[in-house]
Amino acid sequence: MFEIRLVQQAAWDVPVDSMPLASGYLKAVLDSRDDLGTETNTEICNFRGGAKLTEMARELLGDGRAPDLVAFSVLGWNYRSFGCLAETYKQLNPRGTVVFGGVHVANQAERVFREFPCVDVVVNGEGELTFADLVGYLLERRGDLDPAHVQGLSYRRPDGTVETTPDRPRIEDLDIIPSPFLTGAIPMTNAAGGFRYDVALMETNRGCPYKCSFCYWGGAVGQRVRSFSRQRLAEELDYFGFHKAPVVCLCDANFGLLEADEEFVEDLIGTRRKYGYPRALESSWAKNKSERFRRIVTALKEHDFHSSFMLSLQTLSSDALTAMDRKNMKLNQWESLVDWLAGEGMDCVGELIWGAPGETPESFLAGYDRLSERLTRTAVYPLLLLPNTAYTDQRELHGFVTVRGDDDDFEYVLTSRGATLAESLRMQRFVFWARLLDENHYLHHVWAPARTLTGLTQSQIITGLMEHFEAAPEPAAAAFLDLIPVLAESPGVVRALRALYESPELEEIVARWWRTVMVPAFPPAWRGFAAALYEFERWSRPLYVQPGRALPAGWRQDGPDAYVSEPVPFAVDVAALLERGVTPASPPPEPEGASYVFRSPAGFYYNADNHEISRGYRGLARDVRQADFGRVPAAPPSA
Template sequence: MKVLLTTLNSKYIHSSLALRYLYSFNQEAFPGIITLQEYTINHNPDYVLAEIFKGNYTILCFSCYIWNIEATLEIVKNLKKIKPEVTIILGGPEVSFEAEKLMKQHPTVDYIVTGEGEITFQELLLYLIHKKGKIEDMYGILYRQGNHIQQNQERELIKNLDQIPSPYDEKLDGLENRILYYESSRGCPYNCSYCLSSTIKGVRFFSLERVKRDLDIFLRAKVKQVKFVDRTFNAKKSHCLEIMKYLHKRDNGYTNFHFEITADLLDDEILDFLSQIREGLFQFEVGVQTTYEKTMQSIDRRVNFSKLEKAVRKISTFKNIHLHLDLIAGLPYEDLARFRISFDEVYDLKPEKLQLGFLKLLKGSAIRGEKETHGYVFKDESPYEILENKYIRYRELLRLKMIEEMVEIYHNSHGFDGAISFVMANFYKSSYDFYHGLSEFWERKGYHHSAHHKNEQYRILIDFYEEESFPHKRLFLEILKLDYLKQGKGSLPDFFPVVEIKDFKDRCHAFLQSQENISQYLEGFEGMPAKQIIKQVHFETFAYDVVEILKSSKIEDLSEKVTTVLFNYELKQKVFTKSKFYKVEI
C-alpha cells in the first residue's frame, strides 16, 4: 500500500498546511506508507499526471480549493483512465459543500472527506488499508454504495487541538524559500456572510505552550516568512499578545510573521507594545471590506470603522509594521458611487498595500444563499466571482478591475509614491478620481493588452500627465526621477531630464572621502575607501529641491533650486523603503 497526499498550490512559494496536518497525524498509524508531494496550478497537468502515475500509489488524496479544483478533477479523471484500480479521495473547503453533487458529476471520485479532516482521514485509511471499522459508521465522509452516493453524518469539531501533532519538524524539508503557513486557532468570532469561516461557530485555540514550541522551529531555522492563517488572530487578546510578545523576545532579526487582524480590537496596551518591535517583525492584514454601515449590517460584519481607522493611523506612525488593507467590490447595497467612498476612506489610511478584491459566492457561504435577494449573477466555475448584482453592473465592475490593476502597479509597488502624491494633491479631489482617470487612459491606449516592464510603467505615467495637460511637467519629472532612483542603483532611462554639474564625479568622490560626511549620512561605511562606497550609493542632481517639495506635495514654490541627493541602498531593513536619501552639498 502506498498513499499520496498532494495538492496544486497557487504558487511555488506557497505550501500546504492542511497536507502537513494529515501527514503528521497519520505517521504513527501508517509508518512509511504516506508520501507528501506538492505541485502548483502552473505545472502542466500532463506533467503532474505522469509524476503521480510513476509513483505507483494505491490511494491518492487531493486537497481541493477554489484555485485548483478544475485542474484537480482533470488529473483525477485521467488517472482513473490509466489506473482504474486506484482509490481517489478528495478533501478541503471546495469539496466540503455540495459534495454529493460533485460525486455525481465526477464518477472517478471514490470518497470525499468533509470539514475538519484529521480524524476522518485516519479512520478512512484504517478502513481501506487494514479493513478496520465500518464505512457506514464513519462521520464526515461521502462514499459510493453501488450506484448510490451515501453521505454520512457530519463529524464534530476536535475539541482539544493539541491532540493534533505539529505539522512541522526541525528539518523543514522541502520548505526552503517557501512561505510557511501556521495557525494558533481555528474558527472565527465573526459571521461574515461571504466567508466560509462563518459556517463554523466559535473559536478554538491551540495551547500557548504548543504554539511556542512550533514557533521556536521557525525562529531557529530563520525562515523568511510565516503566515498565520487564524481568521482573526487577535480574537482573544491574551492569546495574541502572549504570542506577539514571545516573538518579540525571541526575535532572530530576520523572520517576518504575517497576521490577519481586526484593527478595531487593538487597545492601547497592544498598540504601546507594537510601537516597540523591530521593523519587519510583523505584518498585518486588515479586512476592511467596506466602510458602508448598511452593507456591513447586511453581511453580518461587526466592525467599528472609526476605531479601526484610529488604530491603523496609530500603527502607521510606528514605521515598523507593514499594513495590508482589503476591500471587496460587489457586496450588497454598495453601488459604484458608494464603493468610491469606501475606496477613498481606505486609501486615505495610506496602507503599504491596498488589496481590491471582488466578491466570490463560495459554496457553503450564507451570501450564496441570498443570491436571489440581491440579484447576483456569478460564474458557475470556481472561484464563483460575481459578474453583477442589483447595485453594480458588469460594466462598472470592469472599470473597478482596471482600477485594481492601476492600484497594484502604481500604489502597491511603491515605485511612484512621490509623483502620485504630487498629482493627487494638486489636480484631484480624491484618490478614486485619480485611479479612475488613470485606468481610463490605460485602457484607451490599449496598455491592458500586455504586461509592461518597470521603465515602461514610468513612461506611461509621464504620457498620462502630458495627455491630461497638467502644468509644471519639469517639476513632475524631477519628482518621478526621485521615485525611480529610490528603487535601486542603476542608470536612468532617457525620458528623465539630467542636470549637469561641472566636475560632478570628482565632487562625489571628495564628499565620500570625508569621514564627517560618512558618519552623518552613511552609517556602516566608516573606514571604507571612497572608490568602494561609490559602488553601493548614488548621487543625482535635481533642478528642484524635490526632497523639500515632497514633504507637502503641494505646489507652493516653483522656483528652481539645483539640489544634489545622495541615495544609500545598503539598508538592514527594506520593509518600507529600498533606500534612504538625503540632500547633500557637494
C-alpha cells in the same frame, strides 16, 4: 505497504515553493498513529501555482507506481486541475481511492461527484482525524468503500449511491494534531540548504466568531476560537528561526483577539533575538482593534518587525454592510486607529470588495477615495460567491449574476443589485488597475502629493492612467491590455505586474502619462517638483532583477543581499518634501537640488507576486550628504 500521496498546489505562479501546510497535517497524523504509521507510506506532492497538468501528472504518477490512495487539498484555483488528475490516476489504478478535501469542496459532494466521477470521497470539515480514520478503514477492507462509521465525509458507494455521514465534532484540543514541522512531515530546506518556502505558514488557533455573508474561513465561521498551546507554538517558532524563515504568515482569522496572541508575539520576539529570524509577521488581524492589538503593534515596532496591518472593512456603504452581516464590528472607529498607526510609523492597508449587494459604483469609489486619503495602500478585490456562505444561499435575493473564472473554479460576481452589468464590468477594470498600482505599490510616493496639489482623487488618477493606456498607440500597450482579464482576479494582476517590471516600453508609457497628464495638473510653481517626484518614484521601486540578467544601468551589487545605485541628482529635494508633507498652502520648493543614493534589498523577483512581502523590497533613498541609510528595509529572499 499502503501507498498514499497527498497533493497540494499553491495559488501563485512564482519561482518559490509555498508551504504545504494542509498536507503536512495529514501526513503528521498518519505517521504518528501506531496502527497506521507502520502500514502506510505517505508522500507529499507540492506543486507551484504555474505547474501544468502534464507536469503534475508526471511527478505524481510518472514513477510507474500508482498509489493506493491520492488525497487532494482542493481550493478554487486547483479544483479543475485536480479533477483531471483524478481521472488520469483512475486509469492507472481503477481500484484506487481519490479523496477531495478543503473548504472549496466541503459539503459540496453532489456537485463534485457529478462533475468528477473519479472522485470517491469528499471530506467535510476538519480533515486530520477524518482522513486518518478513512485510511484505517481502507487498510482493513481494501477494495471496499462503505465507511459509514467514519464521521465527517461523503462518499460514493460501489452501487453509485452517495452517502454522507454525520459531522465530526470540532477538535477541541488542537495539540493532539502532531506538528507537521517538529515531526519532519514538511521539509524545511532546499537543495542549497536554505529555507525553501516564500513564507512559513502557521496556525495559532482555529475558528472565527463572526459570520460575514461572503466568508467561510477554514469552514469554522460563527464558532468559538480554539488555540494550540503556547509551548507547541514556541517550539515551532524556534524551528523556523533555526531554519532562517524570513516571514511567518499566520492562517488565523482574527490575530490580536486573544490573550494568547500577546504571548505568541513575546515568543516570536524571543526567537528573533536568538536567531535573527523571523523578520516579519503577516496575518489577518482582528476586525475590532482593541488595546491588546495596540500593545502587539507596539511590541512588533520596538523589535523592528515588518508587518502590514489590514483593515478588513470591505465596504464603507451602510447598505452593503447590512447585507454583509458586519454591523456587529466597530468599523466606524477605523479613522482613529489609522491615525494611531500612522503615529507609530506603521504600514496600514485597507481592504475593500467590489460587487457587494447594496454597493454602487459611486459609493464604492467614494469609499475607496476616503480610505486612500488616510492609508498607505488600499487592497481591492472582486466579490466571489464561495461555497457554504450566506451570499451563495441568497443569490436570488441579491440578484447575483456570476461566472466561473477562466483558470479557476471561483464564482465571480458580474453584478448584483446596485449596478448594471456594464457598470460592473467597467468597475472590474478599475479594480484591476487599483490592485496593480496601489495594492502592489507600483506607485507609492506619488499618491499623496498628487492628490493634495492637483485636487484629483486617487480613483480619478488611476482612471486617468487606465484611459491613457487604452489610447496609447504603441504595440506594447495593446499587448499589455490583452493581459487584462474581464475579471480582476489575482493571476491576471500578477501577470501584468511582472510585465510592467520586465518591459521598458511599458514603464515609458507610464512615465509619459505622468509627464503629459499629471505634471500639467499640478500648480505651475510645483511642476518641477512633480517631474522630479516621478523620477524619485522610479528609483525607489523594488529592483526587479531576472535571474541571469544584468542589473539595470546605474545599479551595482552591494553585498549578497542588496543593490545600490550610483548618486542620482534631482532638481529639488524630493525626499525632504515627502517627509515634511505638502499642502496647497505650502511654499513652492526652492530649486536647491539634491543627490541621492538608493538601496534596494535583493530578491524582489522571487516575491513580487505577494504584495504583503514585496513592500519590504522598496528602495530606500539616502542623501549623499548623510552618513548612512539608517534602517534598511531588509527582507532576504526565501529562495
